[in-house]
Amino acid sequence: MAERYVIIVAGGMGVRMSGNIPKQFLLLGDKPILLHTIQRWTEFDPDISIILVLPQAHHATWREITKQFDIQKNITVVYGGSERFYSVQNALQHVPNDVLVAVHDAVRPFVSVETIAASFALAEKHGSAVPYTIPQESVRIKKEDGSNLPLNRNMLRNIQTPQTFSSTQLKQAYQLPYHDGFTDDASVWEKASETVFLFKGNRENIKITTEWDLRVAECFIFQS
Numbered sequence: 085m086a087e088r089y090v091i092i093v094a095g096g097m098g099v100r101m102s103g104n105i106p107k108q109f110l111l112l113g114d115k116p117i118l119l120h121t122i123q124r125w126t127e128f129d130p131d132i133s134i135i136l137v138l139p140q141a142h143h144a145t146w147r148e149i150t151k152q153f154d155i156q157k158n159i160t161v162v163y164g165g166s167e168r169f170y171s172v173q174n175a176l177q178h179v180p181n182d183v184l185v186a187v188h189d190a191v192r193p194f195v196s197v198e199t200i201a202a203s204f205a206l207a208e209k210h211g212s213a214v215p216y217t218i219p220q221e222s223v224r225i226k227k228e229d230g231s232n233l234p235l236n237r238n239m240l241r242n243i244q245t246p247q248t249f250s251s252t253q254l255k256q257a258y259q260l261p262y263h264d265g266f267t268d269d270a271s272v273w274e275k276a277s278e279t280v281f282l283f284k285g286n287r288e289n290i291k292i293t294t295e296w297d298l299r300v301a302e303c304f305i306f307q308s
Contacts, residue, residue, distance in 0.1 A: 085208065086182070086183050086184045086208060087133070087180075087183040087184070088129060088132050088133070088183065088184050088185075088186070088204055089132070089133045089134075089135065089179050089183055089184070089185040089186070089251070090125050090132055090133070090134055090135070090185070090186040090187075090188055090246065091135045091137065091172060091175040091176070091179070091185060091186070091187045091188070092118075092121060092122065092125070092134060092135070092136050092137065092188050092189075092190050093137045093164075093168060093171055093172060093175075093187060093188070093189055093190060094106070094108040094118055094136065094137060094138050094139075094164070094190030094191070095137040095138065095139055095163075095164020095165060095168065095171035106139065106142060107191055107292060107293065107298075108121075108138075108190040108191055109142070109145060109149070110298065112193065112292075112298070112301055112302065112305055113302070113305040113306070115153060116149060117190070117191055117193050117292060117301070118136075118149075118190050118191075118193075119149070119153060119155075120193035120194075120305075121188070121189075121190050121191070121192060121193040121195075122134065122136075122155075122157070122159070123193075124193065124194075124195050124196075124197065124200070125188070125200065126157060127197055128197045128200045128201065133160075134157065134159045134160065135159075135160045135161075135162060135175045135178050135179065136159050136160065136161045136162070136190075137161075137162050137163070137164045137171045137172070137174065137175050138161055138162075138163070138164055139163075139164045140163045140164070143161060143163075146161060160178050162174050162175050162177075162178060167262060167266075168266075168268075169258075169262045169266045169272065170262070172187055172258065172269060172272075173258045175187075176251070176254065176255050176258055179251050179255070180251065181251055181252040181255070182250075182251065182252055183251045184204055184207050184208060184248060184249070184250065184251065185248065185249060185251040185254060186200070186203055186204070186207075186245075186246035186247065186248040186249075187245060187246060187247050187248075187249075187269045188245045188246040188247075189245045189291055191291055191292040191293065192244070192245055192289055192290065192291050192292070193292070193301065194286070194288040194289050194290060194301070194304055195244075195245070195246065195285075195286065195289045196286040196288070196289065198286065199215055199244075199246070199285045199286045199289060200246060202215075202283055203215060203246050203247075203248040203283070204248055206248070206281055206283050207248040207249055207250065207281075210279070210281045211249065211250045211253060211278065211279075211281075212247075212248070212249050212250070212270070212273055212278060212279065212280055212281050213247070213248040213249075213281055213282075213283060214243060214244075214247045214248075214270045214280055214281065214282050214283070215243070215244040215245070215246070215247075215282070215283055215284065215285025215286075215289070216241035216242060216243055216244060216282050216283070216284060216285055217241070217242045217244065217284070217285055217287050217289075218237065218238060218240070218241065218242070219237040219240050219242055220237075221237070222234065222237060223235050223237050223240060241282060243268060243270065244285045244289050244291075245268070245269075247268060247269040247270050247273075249269065249273060253273070253276070253278055254269070254272075254273060256276060257272045257273050257275070257276035257278065258272060260272065260275055260276060288304060
């Protein structure tokens with residue numbers, strides 16, 4: 085089995101969430117969202133190598149959190165970039181070749197251990213693994229003339245993280261010049277002419293980006 089790494093991306097400032105605290109540091113239950121996320125990965129594998137991407141201005145906040153919550157895990161912390169692309173690019177400098185590396189949003193604290201395990205298993209077999217869910221509501225596409233057309237939601241996929249890859253190929257893909265079509269790691273991987281393999285993720289694996297998402301997350305915490 086290949087050595088396993090995870091890059092946990094928390095490089096943004098959480099502008100869609102009100103307040104001055106980046107969303108990864110907001111309390112969810114008794115601890116910050118970020119710590120819930122890290123806990124999921126250490127539950128999967130206590131020895132997994134974790135690379136945490138944080139805004140430069142908040143590295144001191146992280147150090148305070150590690151003291152307050154007595155974090156014993158050795159975690160490599162790197163600076164976030166102006167775009168997610170650059171944050172992952174920075175983190176990949178700390179990942180060796182010929183390993184498996186997952187990239188996961190810091191504000192997805194409810195990824196299941198089963199989803200993590202499935203991502204590594206599929207990436208080990210095919211080189212890439214990207215989780216998805218199927219939309220639950222009816223969907224339409226808006227046309228340029230203002231009209232809209234219904235789409236078959238069973239043909240659509242909501243994409244999640246972790247997105248897991250062979251590190252050698254992913255590092256090569258991240259040598260491409262940035263453009264705004266790179267919305268996630270799978271889009272960078274695919275632009276480098278690599279095949280994206282999908283698998284079904286867990287529906288609870290929501291991304292907390294708004295206050296509404298935070299309220300939903302609190303329901304998950306208090307019901308568990």
